[in-house]
Amino acid sequence: MEKINFIFGIHNHQPLGNFGWVFEEAYNRSYRPFMEILEEFPEMKVNVHFSGPLLEWIEENKPDYLDLLKSLIKRGQIEIVVAGFYEPVLAAIPKEDRLVQIEMLKDYARKLGYDAKGVWLTERVWQPELVKSLREAGIEYVVVDDYHFMSAGLSKEELFWPYYTEDGGEVITVFPIDEKLRYLIPFRPVKKTLEYLESLASDDPSKVAVFHDDGEKFGVWPGTYEWVYEKGWLREFFDTITSNEKINLMTYSEYLNKFTPKGLVYLPIASYFEMSEWSLPAKQAKLFVEFVEGLKKEGKFEKYRVFVRGGIWKNFFFKYPESNFMHKRMLMVSKAVRDNPKARKYILKAQCNDAYWHGVFGGIYLPHLRRAVWENIIKAQRYLKPENKILDVDFDGRKEIMVENEGFIATIKPHYGGSIFELSSKRKAVNYNDVLPRRWEHYHEVPEAATPEEESEEGVASIHELGKQIPEEIKRELAYDWQLRAILQDHFIKPEETLDNYRLVKYHELGDFVNQPYEYKMIENGVKLWREGGVYAEEKIPARVEKKIELTEDGFIAKYRVLLEKPYKALFGVEINLAVHSVMEKPEEFEAKEFEVNDPYGIGKVRIELDREAKIWKFPIKTLSQSEAGWDFIQQGVSYTMLFPIEKELEFTVRFREL
Numbered sequence: 322m323e324k325i326n327f328i329f330g331i332h333n334h335q336p337l338g339n340f341g342w343v344f345e346e347a348y349n350r351s352y353r354p355f356m357e358i359l360e361e362f363p364e365m366k367v368n369v370h371f372s373g374p375l376l377e378w379i380e381e382n383k384p385d386y387l388d389l390l391k392s393l394i395k396r397g398q399i400e401i402v403v404a405g406f407y408e409p410v411l412a413a414i415p416k417e418d419r420l421v422q423i424e425m426l427k428d429y430a431r432k433l434g435y436d437a438k439g440v441w442l443t444e445r446v447w448q449p450e451l452v453k454s455l456r457e458a459g460i461e462y463v464v465v466d467d468y469h470f471m472s473a474g475l476s477k478e479e480l481f482w483p484y485y486t487e488d489g490g491e492v493i494t495v496f497p498i499d500e501k502l503r504y505l506i507p508f509r510p511v512k513k514t515l516e517y518l519e520s521l522a523s524d525d526p527s528k529v530a531v532f533h534d535d536g537e538k539f540g541v542w543p544g545t546y547e548w549v550y551e552k553g554w555l556r557e558f559f560d561t562i563t564s565n566e567k568i569n570l571m572t573y574s575e576y577l578n579k580f581t582p583k584g585l586v587y588l589p590i591a592s593y594f595e596m597s598e599w600s601l602p603a604k605q606a607k608l609f610v611e612f613v614e615g616l617k618k619e620g621k622f623e624k625y626r627v628f629v630r631g632g633i634w635k636n637f638f639f640k641y642p643e644s645n646f647m648h649k650r651m652l653m654v655s656k657a658v659r660d661n662p663k664a665r666k667y668i669l670k671a672q673c674n675d676a677y678w679h680g681v682f683g684g685i686y687l688p689h690l691r692r693a694v695w696e697n698i699i700k701a702q703r704y705l706k707p708e709n710k711i712l713d714v715d716f717d718g719r720k721e722i723m724v725e726n727e728g729f730i731a732t733i734k735p736h737y738g739g740s741i742f743e744l745s746s747k748r749k750a751v752n753y754n755d756v757l758p759r760r761w762e763h764y765h766e767v768p769e770a771a772t773p774e775e776e777s778e779e780g781v782a783s784i785h786e787l788g789k790q791i792p793e794e795i796k797r798e799l800a801y802d803w804q805l806r807a808i809l810q811d812h813f814i815k816p817e818e819t820l821d822n823y824r825l826v827k828y829h830e831l832g833d834f835v836n837q838p839y840e841y842k843m844i845e846n847g848v849k850l851w852r853e854g855g856v857y858a859e860e861k862i863p864a865r866v867e868k869k870i871e872l873t874e875d876g877f878i879a880k881y882r883v884l885l886e887k888p889y890k891a892l893f894g895v896e897i898n899l900a901v902h903s904v905m906e907k908p909e910e911f912e913a914k915e916f917e918v919n920d921p922y923g924i925g926k927v928r929i930e931l932d933r934e935a936k937i938w939k940f941p942i943k944t945l946s947q948s949e950a951g952w953d954f955i956q957q958g959v960s961y962t963m964l965f966p967i968e969k970e971l972e973f974t975v976r977f978r979e980l
Contacts, residue, residue, distance in 0.1 A: 323522040325481075326569045326576060327562065328496070330368035330464070330533030331355070332441050334408055336675035337374045338693025344378045348386075351540035352379075356389055358555050359398060364563040366570045368533065369399050370441035373406035374673065376429055387433065394434045400572035401435040402464065402533075403427050404443050409672035410634060412448040412590075413648065415655055419451075422669060423458040438462065439573050441533065443674055445469070445498075446592045446634040452488035462494040462573055464533050466593040470497050471627040473588050481521065481528045482583035483576070494582050496573060500594065502532040507539055507549050509780040511557045515565065522567045527580040529571070542949055548780065590633050597631030599680040602640050606631070607763035637678040637685075642715070642805060643757055644677045644685050646742065647694055649715045650732075654701045664704035671697035679946065683953055686757065686946035688902055692923065695752040699745045702730065709843065722841065722848050726872045728979075731847075739839030739850035739868060740807035744877070746979055751924050755900040756958035758802035759944050765791065791945065795954050799945055800825045804836050806942065809879055809975070811835060811866050812894035812962065813856050820910050823962070824940040831856050831891055834866055847871035862889050876927070876977035883971040893971055894962045898942065900924055901959040908940035917980070918959075926980035929961065933973055936964040 333352055335344050352375075359365055369390075371379075379386050393399045405411055405422030406429070414422070423440070430437040438461040442451075445466050455463060467480045483496045505514045521530055539555065540546040549555050562568055571579075592600075598609050609631045616622040616629070638645035651671045658664035675682070676690035685691065707725040714721045719736040732743035744753040791799070803826065804810070813832030814823070822828040832854060839850040851867040863886040870879050883893050902923035915930040916937060942957045965971055 323524050324567050324569050325518055325521045326529035326571050327518060328368060328529060328531045328571055328573060331536035332370045333375055333536035334372035335375045336690050337407060337670055337673040338690045347537060347541050348383060350546045351537055354550050355539050359393060362559040362563055363396060365559045366398055366572050368402050368572055370402040370404060372408040373426055391434050400574055401430040401437045402439045402441045403430055403437040404441045407670050407673045408443050410443050410446045410674045411451055412446050414672050416454050417659060418655060418669060419454045420458050444592055444634060447588055448590050449488045452486060452493050453491045455493055456491045462496060462577060464496045464498060467497040467500050468594045469588045469591045470586060472591045472630055473586055481530060484584055484586040485582050486586055486588055496531050498531050498533050503534050506532055507554050511561050515561055519567050529576060592634050596634060600632035600634055600636040603761055603763045641685055646715045648677055650698055654698055657705055658701050661704050664701045667697040667701035681947060681949060683946055683948045686944055686955055688957060691755050695755055696750045699747060699750045703747050724847055724872050728874055729872050731872055733848060735841045735850060736838045738810050738835050740810050742807050744808055749925055753899050753924055754808050756806045756898045756942060757944055758806045759800055759942060761801045764947050795945060802826060806898040808897045810896040812896060814892045814894055816890055816892055820908055820938045823938060824908055856889055856891060858889055862887055875979050879975045881973050883967055885969050888969050890968050892964045893967045894964045895975060896960055896962040898958050898960050902956060904956055905941040905959055911937050913937055928978045928980055930976040931963060931973060938962040
């Protein structure tokens with residue numbers, strides 16, 4: 322009889338820093354019911370990956386669940402597939418950290434009763450150099466997407482077997498996940514999956530179809546709990562799969578014990594197909610979607626899709642400078658604390674992938690995920706001796722100034738307005754300037770993603786299939802920033818300008834200081850910066866801005882001197898962007914010599930003090946991003962701009978105090 326081998330796998334993960342209620346809800350709606358139903362079907366086999374942050378939460382909050390896993394492992398129903406413990410993208414962290422991350426999760430698997438030999442590749446981000454790291458970590462196989470193989474030139478018909486791949490003489494087995502199964506399971510009726518699997522049946526005993534995807538699709542994604550559990554999809558699936566004579570259920574290890582991979586392939590740098598859209602800069606991503614949809618309309622997509630490639634995962638470091646800066650700070654500290662086990666534990670946590678990128682989930686747009694990364698970078702750096710230095714932190718070819726004392730780390734970009742782009746408190750383990758600007762994303766205009774799914778009236782929609790319109794109340798408040806958001810950004814503004822125009826980016830910036838280079842000189846405890854620029858009114862009026870920034874025990878002091886070559890009435894504004902997460906409903910305008918910021922959900926309490934009264938403009942910075950639930954209009958922080966009238970010359974002092 323013709324048969325098809327079938328490997329079924331799930332990947333369960335919650336990012337470090339996620340809210341406790343999210344873990345709880347995912348556990349109740351997916352992780353627990355899935356395994357309880359699996360227990361009812363002793364013939365069913367599942368390959369399972371749990372990430373370290375999720376396992377740590379389960380161990381602390383639901384220890385009985387670990388007993389259930391141990392029981393299923395003992396019965397031979399589960400094969401544990403590992404990854405980096407804190408779910409890093411392995412290609413984005415140093416080799417030395419890869420080995421430690423994988424060994425940590427292998428150790429945990431041993432505690433559950435399984436000696437893991439396979440890796441679930443986080444976000445399936447593949448680089449050929451991973452072969453050596455994986456082999457050194459004792460890994461025998463790795464799970465990627467069929468898209469990786471197509472990108473190497475293989476046809477769909479060749480993707481029902483694992484292959485070997487090699488780098489520098491080291492060889493590992495790579496299994497391709499079937500993309501069609503990813504869109505069928507669990508979103509379409511069970512019979513659709515059965516029909517597809519039966520159509521693959523062959524007299525070749527080594528032919529195999531692989532499904533391995535997010536466990537959250539089974540209960541957490543919109544509409545799936547009712548479909549998978551209440552309407553009985555999962556029970557029907559397990560029952561039908563285990564009783565079908567044409568389908569031979571296997572684990573990855575069982576397959577490799579019985580069959581030899583098909584041959585040798587060389588996979589390019591790649592991830593799954595959707596990632597090639599998400600990782601492109603917004604304008605290019607829009608074109609990519611248009612290109613894919615155009616091919617579909619012409620009926621050419623399936624024929625030519627092996628040649629359709631977008632961006633790679635590391636493009637996110639180009640797309641989001643904040644991600645790049647965070648990532649390079651992590652790499653910098655990782656190298657410095659490699660021989661310190663206590664500090665290193667924090668930096669391994671800071672490698673959790675979710676906050677570094679963005680697709681259909683919030684990712685980098687979720688402040689609490691970024692906050693967790695920064696918290697661990699700062700905690701690791703606390704083990705290092707404070708040191709002032711000039712270096713290119715983020716590898717953009719331009720030097721940053723890092724000023725540090727026992728309480729704070731300030732990273733200043735002279736080439737970008739001489740502003741502070743990191744103000745990290747060692748006491749609170751927060752980066753006060755962890756603020757994302759408001760960016761245009763391609764999906765703000767493109768109603769659908771470039772995905773290969775087929776349309777169907779049956780089942781439940783995948784989140785990739787949901788067309789979403791921006792609500793009108795969000796559209797009214799939507800604005801896109803022309804500058805990155807930092808601390809001590811210098812503005813020249815018309816005296817009659819309004820707060821509304823300013824916050825909605827409808828105002829006219831008179832000066833050329835916000836994002837332009839300043840010259841600098843290191844001083845004790847800080848740096849002196851200056852720029853010879855201009856105010857552009859009816860004509861250019863030469864202007865000079867000087868600022869001396871010094872770290873103190875409880876924050877910093879900035880002393881300003883502003884000079885215009887000829888008289889001109891304007892407002893000189895100093896903007897401070899802080900990672901305030903307590904929701905601010907409306908913008909505010911007031912006059913003050915000092916004011917307090919109280920944010921129990923993020924940065925805590927701070928005070929801004931001036932040596933003279935100023936007009937203060939205060940408004941929330943809200944970004945629009947897509948998520949599995951639809952749209953997220955998220956407060957990334959709050960902008961505080963202190964406005965001083967100037968006609969010819971101005972001097973003042975700004976003091977930032979941590980409370």
